[in-house]
Amino acid sequence: MWSCPFPAVMDCACSVSPGPEPAVSGGGSIALSLAHGIAHLVLRREDGRNAISPALLDELEAAVAAVAEAPHVKVLVLRGEGKVFSVGVDLAALEALPPPEALDFFRRGQALIRRLDRLNALTVAAINGLALGGGFELALACDLRWAHARAVLGFPECKRGLIPAWGGIRLLHRHLAGEQVLALVTSGEFLGVRAAYTVGLVSRIFEGRDFAGQVSTAIEAFRARDATDLRALKAGPRESADAWREWHTAEAAAFEALWLRRTGAREPGSSKP
Numbered sequence: 001m002w003s004c005p006f007p008a009v010m011d012c013a014c015s016v017s018p019g020p021e022p023a024v025s026g027g028g029s030i031a032l033s034l035a036h037g038i039a040h041l042v043l044r045r046e047d048g049r050n051a052i053s054p055a056l057l058d059e060l061e062a063a064v065a066a067v068a069e070a071p072h073v074k075v076l077v078l079r080g081e082g083k084v085f086s087v088g089v090d091l092a093a094l095e096a097l098p099p100p101e102a103l104d105f106f107r108r109g110q111a112l113i114r115r116l117d118r119l120n121a122l123t124v125a126a127i128n129g130l131a132l133g134g135g136f137e138l139a140l141a142c143d144l145r146w147a148h149a150r151a152v153l154g155f156p157e158c159k160r161g162l163i164p165a166w167g168g169i170r171l172l173h174r175h176l177a178g179e180q181v182l183a184l185v186t187s188g189e190f191l192g193v194r195a196a197y198t199v200g201l202v203s204r205i206f207e208g209r210d211f212a213g214q215v216s217t218a219i220e221a222f223r224a225r226d227a228t229d230l231r232a233l234k235a236g237p238r239e240s241a242d243a244w245r246e247w248h249t250a251e252a253a254a255f256e257a258l259w260l261r262r263t264g265a266r267e268p269g270s271s272k273p
Helices: 054-069 091-095 099-117 134-140 168-173 178-187 193-198 211-222 227-232 241-263
Strands: 030-035 038-043 075-080 084-086 122-127 130-132 144-148 152-154 204-206
Touching: 030 054, 038 054, 038 211, 054 099, 075 084, 075 134, 075 211, 084 122, 084 134, 091 099, 099 134, 099 241, 122 134, 122 211, 130 134, 134 152, 134 168, 144 193, 144 211, 152 193, 168 178, 193 204, 204 211
Parallel strands: 038 075, 075 122, 084 130, 122 144, 130 152, 144 204
Antiparallel strands: 030 038
């Protein structure tokens, strides 16, 4: 069992600074702040290139839950500390776990992506560098993607005998033609930010050293907007819960079979060698 490292997120009276200091923070790998309805969630595992370990996933789940439960949140900005957004799942940490625990981690990640996608606030992925694997999926689950000119996107796991674990293929289909999706995931090649902008995966590109400050300045445009108005923009047609579940059930089953093959483990409960 683990307890939520985030107390209830309260809106504070301070203004959003170019580099907002966290008013609420978790266990060290996450910083979360909220001012004037704008929440900033920062991945702070810079020494590990913001790779998503089981501990970091715990904190991400708690942070997104805290934002979901906070009143009057208009916008959530998600970015990584340093020059990396997130290189995705910490494979070394996951491969060290027993298969049932590893599979549970991936299932929890799928639920997190689902919750982020359905969050009752406008979400912006501020991609300050590499966004790979699960990091790319976090960005794809957001409504908008703003990126630094050095940003690179991709699913390198496709070169390692795996597929995106958290619904990345489904999320890509929202933005790209089927042939483009297939080309990207089968090749495992990276996508530079200019190419991502051209195909519509990224809507703004920033340059310079102070990426966080530039994003915060741009976010100020939402500060005067009414939260109800912004939330209404997300009320348009989306996949039904059943359609999402059906897709993810099939995609998750395919991933889990590949993961078990990679680790040489048997499916839990299976008597097959």
